Amino acid sequence: MEKRVEGKVAFVTGGGSGIGKAAALRLARNGAKVCLLDRSLEPALKVKAEIESFGGEACVFETDIAEPEMIEKGIQHVVDLWGKLDIVFANAGINGKIAPIEEMTVEDWDQTIDVNLRGTFLTVKYAIPHMKERGGSIIITSSINGNRMFSNFGFSIYSTSKAGQVAFMKMAALELAKFKIRVNAICPGAIETGIDDNTDYRPELERIRIPVEFPDGDQPLQEGPGQPDHVADLVLFLASDESSHITGTPIFIDGAESLLRG
Numbered sequence: 100m101e102k103r104v105e106g107k108v109a110f111v112t113g114g115g116s117g118i119g120k121a122a123a124l125r126l127a128r129n130g131a132k133v134c135l136l137d138r139s140l141e142p143a144l145k146v147k148a149e150i151e152s153f154g155g156e157a158c159v160f161e162t163d164i165a166e167p168e169m170i171e172k173g174i175q176h177v178v179d180l181w182g183k184l185d186i187v188f189a190n191a192g193i194n195g196k197i198a199p200i201e202e203m204t205v206e207d208w209d210q211t212i213d214v215n216l217r218g219t220f221l222t223v224k225y226a227i228p229h230m231k232e233r234g235g236s237i238i239i240t241s242s243i244n245g246n247r248m249f250s251n252f253g254f255s256i257y258s259t260s261k262a263g264q265v266a267f268m269k270m271a272a273l274e275l276a277k278f279k280i281r282v283n284a285i286c287p288g289a290i291e292t293g294i295d296d297n298t299d300y301r302p303e304l305e306r307i308r309i310p311v312e313f314p315d316g317d318q319p320l321q322e323g324p325g326q327p328d329h330v331a332d333l334v335l336f337l338a339s340d341e342s343s344h345i346t347g348t349p350i351f352i353d354g355a356e357s358l359l360r361g
Contacts, residue, residue: 138191192215
């Protein structure tokens with residue numbers, strides 16, 4: 100069976116869990132060498148070991164994506180190790196504080212914007228010089244929130260950061276097209292990951308919530324949320340030459356959830 104990204108070098112932020120882990124494994128099984136960036140070394144090292152168990156190549160770099168020096172060093176580490184960079188999956192992010200606007204602090208705002216939006220900017224910025232000669236694919240994990248759905252109460256900061264990512268992606272896609280660097284965004288809906296474990300839902304949400312009753316379930320295509328592997332398949336497609344004429348595009352992967360709830 101042909102490996103769809105054979106010989107390519109990939110850089111995945113948030114690669115130790117959830118969507119990042121699934122994408123890293125899928126890319127590695129299809130021939131890419133993968134560097135995993137994560138705030139937590141232990142889960143990333145487990146993914147590395149799993150990749151190596153089926154004969155793949157991987158490395159790990161501990162990184163806070165909101166810190167320019169760490170991102171720059173992480174990308175340079177990949178280039179020093181494998182000589183090039185073909186695929187960037189800017190995936191790491193947080194939900195942050197979920198609360199009414201008046202209850203949010205400036206620190207709440209800054210934390211989510213720094214990780215989700217600043218982190219995406221830094222990842223792309225420092226990758227560009229290493230991709231301009233050969234071209235490549237940059238994929239950004241955005242969300243249905245802030246782009247096609249606005250009914251999740253309390254998600255003002257998160258949605259703003261995710262809308263910003265899509266705007267940034269479109270600007271980058273046009274700017275980088277002359278270098279054959281494609282830039283796209285995936286916009287997942289509910290995906291079964293551990294992101295809610297680090298989400299701060301405030302009790303004040305009940306004061307602003309508008310009752311909305313959905314029919315049986317809110318993912319029409321299947322019962323329950325999507326799986327990280329669904330998203331990994333999309334990442335692999337966008338990383339491969341099969342999507343060579345796709346750039347500047349947000350792609351929704353949500354089982355029609357946002358059409359029902361938007």
